[in-house]
Amino acid sequence: MYQQIPDPLWGSLAWSALVAAVPLLTLFVLLGVFRMRAWLASLIGLALSIVVAVAAYGMPAGLALNSALEGAAFGLFPALWIVVNAIWIYQMTRASGHFDVLRRAFSRISDDQRIQGIIIAFSFGALLEALAGFGAPVAICSVMLVAVGLKPIKAATVALIANTAPVAYGAVALPVITLERVTGLPLDDLSAMTGRQVPVLALIVPLVLVVVLDGKRGLREAWPAALVCGATFAVAQYLMANFGAVQLTDIVAALASAAAVLLLVRLRGTRRTEPGPEPGGEPESAPVSKAGAGTGHGTSPVPANGGGATATLAATEQVVDAPAERVRSFAPYATIIALFSVVAIPAVADLLDTTTLSFPWPGLNVVDAAGEPLSLAEYKFDWLASSGTVLFVAGLLTIPVLRVPLRDAVRAYGETVGQLRTAGITVMAVLGLAYVMNMSGQTATLGLLLAGAGGAFAFLSPLLGWFGTAVTGSDTSANSLFGALQVSAAHGAGLDPILTASANTSGGVLGKMISPQNLAIGASAVGLAGREGVLFRKVLAASALFVPLMCILVYLQSTPVLSWMVP
Template identity: 75%
Template sequence: MYTQVPAPLGGSLGWSALVSALPLLVLFVLLGVFRVRAWLASVIALVLSIVVAIAVYGMPAGPAFDSALEGAAFGLFPALWIVLNSLWIYQMTKVSGHFDVLRRTFAKISDDQRVQGVIIAFSFGALLEALAGFGAPVAICSVMLVAVGLKPLKAATVALIANTAPVAYGAVALPVITLAKVTGLPLDDLAAMTGRQVPILALVVPLVLMVVLDGRRGLRQAWPAALVCGVSFAVVQYLMANFGPVQLTDIAASLVSAAAVLVLLRFWRPKPAEAPDRAPDDGGARPAPASGGSGVAAATAVRERTVVDSRVEQVRSFAPYATIIVLFSIAAIPVVAAALATTTKTFSWPGLHIATSEGKPLSLVSFKFDWLADSGTVLFIAGVVSAFLLKVPLGQAIRAYGQTIVQLRTAGLTVMAVLALAYVMNMSGQTATLGLFLAGAGGLFALLSPLLGWFGTAVTGSDTSSNSLFGALQVAAAHGAQLQPVLMAAANSSGGVLGKMISPQNLAIGASAVGLAGKEGLLFRRVLAASAVFVPLMCVLVYLQSTPVLSWMVP
């Protein structure tokens, strides 16, 4: 039995915390300063965390490596299993041509680019985030926005800013599921608490998008669409996070928000802009035609508006998403859920016998293998059904699956390494040490808590990875500061969603998608202002929730 020691360096909590933070500091410096590839930086940080665990904390080498293996296994299943099958479904929509049908359908909903921008970037982007996450919404929505006539830099900016509110429940709620795993807190409580924070962002983000799309004029002329979109999304996100299957939170919210705007457009149309947007928007860049340059995009938009897709093909283009919703709804039925749960295998990870400094067994040593009930398996079944509905031949479907695996090879290694790093830090006690040190801030820690999640996602590009790194730390700090652990853990995820728009990985994805590779710095400056507005808002909200003013919001 290995028992964690909170202050291994001569009983000094400060020095112990400094050494414990070294793996994270190295990871952030390698990524942010030296621009080392994410997978390599994560592996280096993982090795350093193992060295600290063995040399400083006195953790035996066997448990240290076993901790890393369990974290990597969790990264492989369910994390990558979910992402793999989500992206496979998207690849089949491209192979079958139904992604183009879907794009043309969105373009014909309204001829106003401001409305198109909100529906595509916010509502449809939220659906993509719900199903795949990991940069897919930014890449896909950026291309779609250019295709309907937006300039490349503006398209990428809008897609990045819109990819905030749905992130906490992205990849069928993987971030909060991971948060529950690394903290040992109930998933229902974490989902509910997060659902009482991020919907506030959903109210604001569409209004900000109107300003980005067309300045104050856009807000003045098209605010009803933004308001309806944001309010409908926020309400459904809150209800699903608190009372529905957490995996369906963003799926339901995105579909309802899009439907609400469609209903609005039956009774209201925005006043046409007085003049087209002629402001310099691309930083002098001229994307190659193959990358979706603005001239080609405009011609493509005009040409595609003349294409008439049959009603059957339009319905079929939405079939994969409808299939996913139906299957997850069936899986959430109590009788079905109970039957699926009987196939779940839970076991103690071999070689791990760990207790906290108080002598309590650590819950992380238990590994749950829910091979049939897992969200990734549901998505795989949805992919098989979607291949049939989209009339994708078996050979093409298999090739698309293989291409998706190849596409995810480096991202997969990064996710596994980051989760292995998180598990080593959590098992050895490094996270607990950092938490105790930060708890010295007392009640003010609640004000700083979202910044940890924001920082983690900004560097790693993933709210899931940020929750893996800092989730247990937030809980440890909450106990030390006598704050609600559920509130602080949820604050990590809610703060983390705001770091995604400025993460180097997502900036690179957005820039390359619209042919502006090398202009990431220009894109960063465009989205930084939005991040500077949203982050203080979330910090103040969490702080108020830790006080009697809004403590009634904590479940």
Template identity: 60%
Template structure:
């Protein structure tokens, strides 16, 4: 039994925190400054975390390596299990040409890529986040943007930045329900509080997306549409989280924002229609489609993008797709929605979870610094209820609908694993690093040190959640790590426990875009594996700006200025 020690360096929490941060600093320096390939940076940082755990804390080598193994297993299931199957469904639609039909359908809503980016990355991405989470929105929306003519780096950047405001209520509000469990605070209070923080992000994220796509001109020409989408999403997120249901929050908000945008486009259009120039592969995700097509003797299509057309009118305007083909193009996503919705029916959910197995990771026994048994070694194998398994079911149902031969679908499945090989290594290594830091006490050291800030902790409380998600890639995991710590810090500082616990989740969503796990998913999806450092530099500024806004908001909510917002 290993018992965590929070101040192993000279009995000082501050010095111990500096040492505990070394693995994270190594990871971000290797990625962002040295531009090292993500999988190699993750493996090196994992080795650093193991050395700190064994030499400094000191954690025996056996449990340290067992913790790394558990983290790697969790990285594959359920996280990679979701991404792999989501990309597989996409690749099947590329093979059959239905993704081109979907692209043309979106283009008919608006031939302006700035508007398309908001609808797909923000509204549709929020719906995917609501139903599945865990990287699915980034994986799917980035390749959808590629198919619409976005350059790979820009598509991945837009998808990552868009995957912020919806995250706290993602995967049917699992982060919020987890937070309620670890803090023993009422679920409704936490849902309401988060619903009074993240909508602020929802208003501005669509504006950030059009700026990423087309700079200041994008803001100047498309702000009315972006603002309508953001405001409708924000109002719906606030209303549903406070007065209806936490699990339904993002589902309703995403659908209303997309609907509002479509309706608004009937009475308003940008002064100029923006389309990027240059030719890019249709299957930027991949090489999976291209690789499998090459195996099948087919060629990979290349889509030449038209130049910017000030008067409107994209290259697809003259093309006509039969209604049946348009339906088949949307069918995979409709099937995904239907499968995930049906899985929430109590009787079906009980049946799916009846085979779930929860067990302690063999040989791993850990106590917290307070002497309580840690839940970290508990591994939940919900193989039938997992989002990835539901995506497999959706994929199997998609096969006859889009009329792809089963043998070709199977080849696409194998090719998906080959396409994501480096991403698989990266995600498993990053989660192994996170588990080593959590098990040894490095994460708790950092959190406890930050919690010692007293009343000023309200200002940095979101940073703790941001740090947790940056390490683990999951708002749920960050809430598990730091939720209880936020309550303790709030009690010591005389602040609202509900406010600071919610701040952990709201701040955490802004660490999602810089998480190496999500960076690897995005890079692999657009065919840029090995370029995660480039992505990191593109999104880091947005992450820091938004988390600074969240810190200021939470601080004001802790004072008389905005205390009325705390339930």
């Protein structure tokens, strides 16, 4: 039995936190500064977390290694199980030729690639997040953005940045529901308070996306669509979070935002634009204009592993696809939405949950500083209820729909597994690092240090959620880690616990884009495994913009300036 000690170094929380931060800081520096391959950087970070756990926290080496093993198992299932099946579906659309049909269909919705990016990455991605979460939106939207002509790095960057505002109510509101369970606070109040924080992000994210897609020109020319998309999503999210069924919050918001953009496009039309220079001169990103511009310079790239020639975007307008083929190209994604909608029905979800196997991880006997067993020591094998299984079933249904020969489908699955081999190491190493930090008490030490800030804690509380999601890749996990701590710190600082607990969720959504786990998913989805460091630098600026904004908002909500927003 190992009991966590929050301040193992000379009884000092500050010194202990400084040492506890070393593994994670090292990982981000190796990725962002030294551009080391993610799988190697993750293994180094994992090794450092074990050293800190044993040398500084006094955790037995066997328990530290066992913690890493459980984290790696979680990385294998469900994380990689989700990604493998999502990318397998994409591989079959490419093999059947419907990849190009899909691209042409989106180009006919709007010939402006910035509009396409908003609809796919933000609205469609939000719908996938609402139904599935856990990496599926980044994996699927990345390859769909490649389908409409974005180059791989830019596609993954846009998908990661877009996967923010909907995360708080993702996986049928699982993060907020988990927060209610670990804090004991009313779900309605937590949902309402979170719904008065994250919609602010929804207003801004689409505007940031058009800047990423096309720089200042993108903002100047595409701001109406971005603003309509963000405002519609924000209003719908606020209304559902405060007055509707919390489980349906992002589903309604995603559909409403997509409908609003499509209506705007129908009313205003789109304007052809020549490709502009890439912001920052990044050679990895495609020039952004419309899909199908008459310039003849654009191409429709595929992931590095994709093989085959690329078609010019100019040729897109010259090809007329049969209506049946256009329907068939959307069928895999319509199937995904339909299946996730079915499994989200409470009666179906309860039935699937009966097949879930939960058991204490063998040999992992750990309690927190108060002597309570850690919930992380229990491994959940939801083999049937997992989002990855739903995607696998969708893939099986895709085979006959796209008329893919069974042999080709099996070959595509094997190629997908091979493509993800280094990403698999990354994901399992990162989750191993997270579990070692959580089990040894390193994460708790960092949380307690922030919680000791007194009245200033209102400003810092979103950072706890941001940090938790950055480590684990999941807002749900961040709420499990720090939800109760947020309430305890709020009582000590004289703050409203509803405010700080909700801030954990709202801050957590901003950690997802820089989580090594999600960086690996995004890079692997577009065939750029090993280029996670490039992605990290791309999304870091967006995270640096959003995090202070959320901290300021929560702080103002703790003062008379915006305290009227607290339910």
